[in-house]
Amino acid sequence: MSIDIRVCPPERFAEMLKTAEVAFSEDVPDDLVERVRKVSEPERFVCALDGDRFVATGGVFSVGLSVPGGELPAGGVTWVTVLPSHRRRGLMSGMMRLMIDDCHRRDEPLAMLWAAEGAIYQRFGFGLATVCVNLDAEPKAVGFAREWPREGSCRLLPAGEGLDLVTPVYEVARAQRSGFLSRTPNWWAGILPTPEKDGKGGEVRRLAVYETERGPEAYAIYKTKAEWNPRGPACLLTVEEAIGCTPRGTREIWRYLLDVDLVRTLKMWRLPYDHPLIALAAEPRRLGMTVSDGLWLRIVDVTAALEGRTYGSSGSDRLTFDLRDDYCPWNAGRWVLEVSEGRGRVARTEEAADLALDANDLASMFLGGFTATALAAAGRVVELRPGALAVADGLFPTATKPWCPQEF
Numbered sequence: 011m012s013i014d015i016r017v018c019p020p021e022r023f024a025e026m027l028k029t030a031e032v033a034f035s036e037d038v039p040d041d042l043v044e045r046v047r048k049v050s051e052p053e054r055f056v057c058a059l060d061g062d063r064f065v066a067t068g069g070v071f072s073v074g075l076s077v078p079g080g081e082l083p084a085g086g087v088t089w090v091t092v093l094p095s096h097r098r099r100g101l102m103s104g105m106m107r108l109m110i111d112d113c114h115r116r117d118e119p120l121a122m123l124w125a126a127e128g129a130i131y132q133r134f135g136f137g138l139a140t141v142c143v144n145l146d147a148e149p150k151a152v153g154f155a156r157e158w159p160r161e162g163s164c165r166l167l168p169a170g171e172g173l174d175l176v177t178p179v180y181e182v183a184r185a186q187r188s189g190f191l192s193r194t195p196n197w198w199a200g201i202l203p204t205p206e207k208d209g210k211g212g213e214v215r216r217l218a219v220y221e222t223e224r225g226p227e228a229y230a231i232y233k234t235k236a237e238w239n240p241r242g243p244a245c246l247l248t249v250e251e252a253i254g255c256t257p258r259g260t261r262e263i264w265r266y267l268l269d270v271d272l273v274r275t276l277k278m279w280r281l282p283y284d285h286p287l288i289a290l291a292a293e294p295r296r297l298g299m300t301v302s303d304g305l306w307l308r309i310v311d312v313t314a315a316l317e318g319r320t321y322g323s324s325g326s327d328r329l330t331f332d333l334r335d336d337y338c339p340w341n342a343g344r345w346v347l348e349v350s351e352g353r354g355r356v357a358r359t360e361e362a363a364d365l366a367l368d369a370n371d372l373a374s375m376f377l378g379g380f381t382a383t384a385l386a387a388a389g390r391v392v393e394l395r396p397g398a399l400a401v402a403d404g405l406f407p408t409a410t411k412p413w414c415p416q417e418f
């Protein structure tokens with residue numbers, strides 16, 4: 011029987027998502043299906059049907075991504091699975107084609123995803139856009155390097171409360187860093203503690219908000235898990251998200267998180283490697299940092315993407331580049347980026363190229379995660395005119411590293 015790769019029939023959305031249980035080896039309970047449904051457009055979910063049976067799943071969320079100087083529409087690719095019985099027959103590739111073409115049709119200049127394994131997606135032009143620092147910390151041993159004064163206070167909010175406090179903090183933080191996703195109240199509902207799931211004690215999600223006389227400046231969403239050993243309490247605290255919109259807010263919410271009683275281990279994923287916590291720490295090594303890949307980005311439309319962000323000043327305000335893009339051939343060819351007062355204009359050119367690079371490399375440079383020089387050192391970007399790497403590094407600078415605090 012032939013396999014049909016297509017948009018998921020909307021009335022079978024729940025059944026399709028539950029198919030992912032097999033490949034992910036994880037439950038997809040009804041409440042998760044409902045949370046996903048609330049942030050989805052059904053026509054953006056795809057599948058493969060073998061006869062009447064789902065054998066592959068995939069989808070795209072419509073979100074905004076903060077980029078240098080603003081925000082761009084981005085398709086968040088998600089729920090990509092293929093049943094083990096049907097793997098390596100091109101089903102994922104077929105769904106990816108539908109999803110990327112859909113982003114292109116909708117004028118989304120960017121697509122992005124979190125990869126179970128990075129090797130899956132590089133063939134489609136995704137480049138590593140953020141690098142994550144993950145923590146497996148001994149919180150009480152970290153300490154602060156200086157005696158910063160304690161100011162303001164933290165309070166715990168009952169499940170179901172706090173949306174009005176966290177939203178402004180997140181929006182200010184999002185304007186300060188590339189890599190943050192836009193969030194509707196329905197997105198927040200899946201991130202904050204909810205009365206149904208997290209209403210009462212024990213091992214539930216909690217929300218702590220840090221406030222000063224100027225209002226909320228930080229929050230943390232975290233869980234604790236009881237653990238005891240012969241030497242006493244050894245609880246685990248897992249931070250799902252900790253965001254500050256001021257230096258004071260970031261410092262104080264971390265002071266709170268590092269100091270919860272009975273906790274011996276603190277875990278967190280997805281921090282940027284220039285996160286203030288690392289500079290605040292007296293003993294950074296006790297943060298137990300490891301590094302991993304983060305958000306993967308795909309430039310779907312090179313003109314809209316490059317014209318949708320701002321630039322730094324460089325020795326030159328002009329850069330020509332030869333872009334190789336076999337998967338999205340409308341991007342391929344020679345381009346010139348001209349920068350004036352921080353904004354870029356992009357056009358086709360016949361001039362000699364300053365740099366040669368692949369779509370993956372442009373994606374890795376786009377949010378500031380990697381410089382052209384760093385990618386050239388890996389043999390990815392090629393400098394065709396001496397000095398061009400320095401020009402690119404100057405045009406694509408970022409004061410801070412991109413940070414995507416949220417997996418999707």
Ligand SMILES: CC(C)(COP(=O)(O)OP(=O)(O)OC[C@H]1O[C@@H](n2cnc3c(N)ncnc32)[C@H](O)[C@@H]1OP(=O)(O)O)[C@@H](O)C(=O)NCCC(=O)NCCS
Nearest residue numbers: 033090091092097098099100101102103125126127129130
């Ligand atoms: C990863 C997964 C979706 C791939 O689906 P698939 O239908 O087997 O993929 P395709 O047949 O379209 O593969 C296309 C190409 O990618 C390669 N590929 C697929 N999965 C890969 C992996 N995990 N690592 C490296 N290469 C991979 C294939 O070998 C193939 O290469 P080829 O064209 O040179 O032969 C599937 O194996 C799966 O469901 N895995 C478990 C869940 C998962 O990891 N999902 C991704 C979540 S981000």
